[in-house]
Structures are given as structure tokens and as C-alpha cells.
Amino acid sequence: MSTFVTGRTLDEAGEPIDGTGFEVESGGLVADLLAGRTGPVTSHPTRPVWGAPLDGSEGTMRQVSIIGTGYSGPPEHYHVRSDEVFDVRRGSVTFTLDGDDRTVTAGERMTVDTGVRHTFRNEGPTRAVVVTTIHDPGRLRQVLPTLGGLAHDADRTPGHPLQRAVLADALDGNTVFTDGEGPVAELATGALAPMARIAGYRGAYAEYTRPAFWRRHVEQPDV
Numbered sequence: 501m502s503t504f505v506t507g508r509t510l511d512e513a514g515e516p517i518d519g520t521g522f523e524v525e526s527g528g529l530v531a532d533l534l535a536g537r538t539g540p541v542t543s544h545p546t547r548p549v550w551g552a553p554l555d556g557s558e559g560t561m562r563q564v565s566i567i568g569t570g571y572s573g574p575p576e577h578y579h580v581r582s583d584e585v586f587d588v589r590r591g592s593v594t595f596t597l598d599g600d601d602r603t604v605t606a607g608e609r610m611t612v613d614t615g616v617r618h619t620f621r622n623e624g625p626t627r628a629v630v631v632t633t634i635h636d637p638g639r640l641r642q643v644l645p646t647l648g649g650l651a652h653d654a655d656r657t658p659g660h661p662l663q664r665a666v667l668a669d670a671l672d673g674n675t676v677f678t679d680g681e682g683p684v685a686e687l688a689t690g691a692l693a694p695m696a697r698i699a700g701y702r703g704a705y706a707e708y709t710r711p712a713f714w715r716r717h718v719e720q721p722d723v
Contacts, residue, residue, distance in 0.1 A: 502526045506534075506721040507541050507550045507566070509652075516719045522550060522566050522627060524721065529589060530629055533564045535723045540714035542648045547571060548622075550718075551648075554631065561637040567593065567628040573621040577677045579614050582636050586610040586620070591628030595620045617678055638674045642704035643667065649708025652717040662701045665692035670703020 508521030520543075524530045534541070537552035548568025556562035576596070586593065592605040597618050604610045612618050622628050634640060646667070650658035657663060668677070669690070707713050714720070 501528065504721075506719050507543055508719040509543065509545045510717055510719060514716070520545070521719060522548075522568065524723075530564075530566065531721075531723050533589075533629070533631070534721050537564070540711045541718055541720055542645060542714055543718050544648055544651050545717075546651070548627075556633070559636055561634040561641055563632055565628075565630045565632060567591070567622045567630060569622055569625060569627060571622045573619040575677050575679060576617055576619045577675055578617045579612075580674050580676065581614055582634050582638065582640065582674055583614050584612045584635070585633045586612070587631040587633070589629040589631060591622065591626045592624040593620050593628050593630060594623050639670055639704060640675065642706075642709060643670055643675075645708045646702075646704045649705060649713060653708075660701075662692060662696035662699055666696040666701045666703045669693035669696075 503523050503525050505516075505521045505523050508516035508518070511517055522530075524534070533554070534552060536554060538555055539553040541550055541552045543550045548571050550566045551563050554562040554564055586595070586604065587609050588604045588606055590606050592603055593610075594601055594603045595610050595612070595618060597612065597616055599617070602610070603623075647658070650656050650663070
């Protein structure tokens with residue numbers, strides 16, 4: 501079976517950077533999933549993880565994720581109203597749920613209920629392929645592309661305190677990152693977010709939801 505590489509980060513000249521993408525078997529599982537995507541492939545320029553949206557109902561958000569070996573996962577967080585179902589299609593993913601580890605392999609699912617602190621990582625020898633369904637995603641539809649977009653955008657600084665504050669404020673009421681939990685953190689976010697907006701920071705940027713941005717920054721598969 502033939503293979504091709506896609507998802508590579510593009511340099512300023514629009515040329516793909518070697519070692520930044522993932523291999524796909526023509527006619528295989530990943531190719532079929534990518535052929536059914538409803539938007540562009542997104543990525544993080546320094547982390548081995550890629551994603552693409554899939555069809556979902558009005559109240560759900562679905563996406564396929566390709567998770568490279570050694571990926572250490574997102575910061576620990578929990579959702580107030582959005583439960584998630586992770587359907588592992590290939591490889592294995594280790595989830596940490598309220599401090600306990602559980603490894604889920606191909607053909608298995610992990611459901612993360614609201615209020616459960618969680619993160620995940622790929623400790624296996626191969627890339628993992630996961631289809632995630634998020635129920636009642638709210639602003640996650642806009643904020644998740646923003647997290648990747650900020651990392652690719654040389655004109656913005658994702659780690660700036662004002663940017664972090666307005667991102668946290670955008671997710672208020674649904675997603676809580678545990679390293680910023682507590683009344684002091686909530687007070688700081690509440691105080692900084694209005695200042696951040698005045699300074700031009702946003703919790704979600706429309707440009708990062710548009711295919712044109714990702715075509716400039718990430719090699720798109722021809723499937």
C-alpha cells in the first residue's frame with residue numbers, strides 16, 4: 501500500500517518542513533477519516549499532534565486527532581457541562597482521570613464525565629488515532645482552533661498573561677484548567693480579561709477558524 505506525508509508545518513515561503521508531519525496509508529484508516537473532514541487539518545508547530553473536524557450533530561463537536569509518540573497532552577482540566585467520548589481507533593492513549601492512569605487501546609473508548617479532572621498522552625511506540633465527541637461544546641468550537649492558531653502565528657504571543665486571561669475567561673462556565681483553579685486565580689482572570697480585550701486580545705480569533713489560515717501554515721492532505 502502506498503503512503504504519503506501530510507500535516508507538515510509550512511515555512512514562510514510555504515514550503516513544508518521535514519519531520520513535522522505524519523505518514524498516511526492511501527486508502528487506510530487515517531486517509532478515510534481525513535477524506536470525511538469538514539474543515540482543515542490543524543496542528544501545533546512544536547508538538548506531535550494534529551486534528552481535523554468531522555461531521556457532528558448540532559449539540560456535539562467531533563474531530564479526529566493523530567497523536568504522535570511522546571505527546572505529553574494538554575494541561576489537566578475539567579469540563580463543567582461538556583462530557584467527552586474518546587474512541588481510540590489505532591495505537592494507545594494513556595488517560596489520567598482524577599489522578600489515576602488508564603491506558604486505552606485500539607477498539608476501546610474512554611468516556612470522561614463532567615467534573616472529572618483529566619489529561620492524556622501517548623506513551624506507546626506508534627502514533628495513535630482518536631475520534632473525539634464533545635457534547636455541548638459551547639465556545640470550545642472557537643477556542644480550540646485558537647490555541648493551535650496562536651502557536652503558529654508569529655504576530656501573537658500565546659503565553660502572554662493578558663492572552664491567557666482572556667482565553668480562560670472565554671472558557672468560563674465550561675472548561676477549567678486546574679493549575680489556575682481557585683478564588684485568587686478567578687479574581688485575577690476577572691480583573692485582567694477586560695484589560696486584555698481593550699488591548700486587542702481575544703479568547704477566540706475568527707481567522708483561526710478559517711481554512712485560509714491553516715492552508716498558509718499547515719500542509720493539507722489531498723484526500
